[in-house]
Amino acid sequence: MADEGDSLGGRLGRYARVGASVGGLAARLAGERYLGLSLDRDRHAAELRSALGGLKGPLMKAAQLLATIPDALPPEYARELAQLQANAPAMGWAFVRRRMATELGPDWQARFTRFDKEASFAASLGQVHRAVLPDGRDVAVKLQYPDMASALEADLNQLKLVFAVGQRFDPAIRTDEIHAEITNRLREELDYRREAKHVDLYRHMLRAEKNVRAPEVVRDYSTDRLLTMSWLSGEPLLDWKTRSQEDRDALAVNMFRTWYVPFYFYGVIHGDPHLGNYTVRSDGSVNLMDFGCVRVFPPRFVRGSIELYRALMTDDLDRAVAAYEDWGFSGLSREMIAVLNRWAAFLYGPLMDDRSRRLTEGVAEGFGRDMAQNVFGELRRMGGVRPPREFVFMDRAAIGLGAVFIHLRASINWHQLFESLIDGFDVEALATRQGQALVAAGLA
Numbered sequence: 001m002a003d004e005g006d007s008l009g010g011r012l013g014r015y016a017r018v019g020a021s022v023g024g025l026a027a028r029l030a031g032e033r034y035l036g037l038s039l040d041r042d043r044h045a046a047e048l049r050s051a052l053g054g055l056k057g058p059l060m061k062a063a064q065l066l067a068t069i070p071d072a073l074p075p076e077y078a079r080e081l082a083q084l085q086a087n088a089p090a091m092g093w094a095f096v097r098r099r100m101a102t103e104l105g106p107d108w109q110a111r112f113t114r115f116d117k118e119a120s121f122a123a124s125l126g127q128v129h130r131a132v133l134p135d136g137r138d139v140a141v142k143l144q145y146p147d148m149a150s151a152l153e154a155d156l157n158q159l160k161l162v163f164a165v166g167q168r169f170d171p172a173i174r175t176d177e178i179h180a181e182i183t184n185r186l187r188e189e190l191d192y193r194r195e196a197k198h199v200d201l202y203r204h205m206l207r208a209e210k211n212v213r214a215p216e217v218v219r220d221y222s223t224d225r226l227l228t229m230s231w232l233s234g235e236p237l238l239d240w241k242t243r244s245q246e247d248r249d250a251l252a253v254n255m256f257r258t259w260y261v262p263f264y265f266y267g268v269i270h271g272d273p274h275l276g277n278y279t280v281r282s283d284g285s286v287n288l289m290d291f292g293c294v295r296v297f298p299p300r301f302v303r304g305s306i307e308l309y310r311a312l313m314t315d316d317l318d319r320a321v322a323a324y325e326d327w328g329f330s331g332l333s334r335e336m337i338a339v340l341n342r343w344a345a346f347l348y349g350p351l352m353d354d355r356s357r358r359l360t361e362g363v364a365e366g367f368g369r370d371m372a373q374n375v376f377g378e379l380r381r382m383g384g385v386r387p388p389r390e391f392v393f394m395d396r397a398a399i400g401l402g403a404v405f406i407h408l409r410a411s412i413n414w415h416q417l418f419e420s421l422i423d424g425f426d427v428e429a430l431a432t433r434q435g436q437a438l439v440a441a442g443l444a
Helices: 008-034 041-053 058-066 075-081 093-104 148-168 176-189 192-205 237-242 245-266 299-314 317-327 334-352 367-381 391-408 414-422 427-440
Strands: 126-132 138-144 226-230 268-270 278-280 286-288 294-296
Touching: 093 138, 093 226, 148 176, 192 226, 192 245, 192 268, 192 294, 192 427, 237 245, 237 278, 237 391, 245 268, 245 278, 245 286, 245 299, 245 391, 245 414, 245 427, 268 391, 299 317, 299 334, 299 414, 299 427, 317 334, 334 367, 334 414
Parallel strands: none
Antiparallel strands: 126 138, 138 226, 268 294, 278 286
């Protein structure tokens, strides 16, 4: 197998392709701040999105993530970067032939009964082809784009400049932990052998859930940069928007359990609930796909999530303080905690309301954005906070799932659904289950 690890030449080539866009962003903002130069931020943000949208690779994925983190970037840039789509144009058949020969050998086509030349899905780090094995199994063949290791290391350095944009505007959130978390997760996402273990982990954690399916890895057809899994047939979630209220509510419950049974029972979360990462079967059950972005949390972090909910339900400030400490916050003043509690009460609001309701019921359009700006403005006035790195993908999951529930116009008793997950929670039992699951998947 050819070596496609990180290389100086690969990095330099990547710097040349992305440096003008990202470096220019930092330079122009420095000029605006320190030299008094005028900058049309809306226009420049649109130009940056256009430049990044033509690139495959980690920087595009990181930009999508950044757009979901409040105050990590000025609003003009967050708005534009949020429009970056995961479906990038696919690489052509000549590329696929070369890459497959590198991974499975020159006779690779003889190992398939059928292999679709056109990609079924294409994203920022790789693309998926549908194929059939000699034993009749229908499979998804996920092929990584070339030279992604070099692209990653170059892009992570460019990402520091992207973060400098937010820092120049004195954001309420300090971004060093966010950069560290994105760095760790993106490095993991390029390791397809690790992703195969993530698939096994989810098959273990969700084995008792009848309304979710995870694929099975075909290891003889998988390498560091090639991952072959059983094909899961289903419809896009948006096709269910016109179904009955009962069908939409049932699907929302299945999605909720798909994401949060692993978190509250095992301390694990799928950090990228993008619409392309799951489909819906005819019975409303969920096919979960793409396991590159998986986060394992310390058991105390899960406890903190539950304890903050309990603290808000009982208006117990001391319990809230302990919950934030479980999450890894330190040095918070009582004034900061009061502000954070306002934001938490907004996020936990539907879970605290013991009745069937839509997620956004009673909330005016734009209220969440206005609330976030108000909260982070107050935190900025107090000197800002440094969020624990676990928050990056926890927030990503919450925001993505919230969008799903809003699309479906689901009306559910979120309170009872949540209580059913956390009833009898014990942090030591979670730690034991987590350890057993990681061992079973070969991750410990």
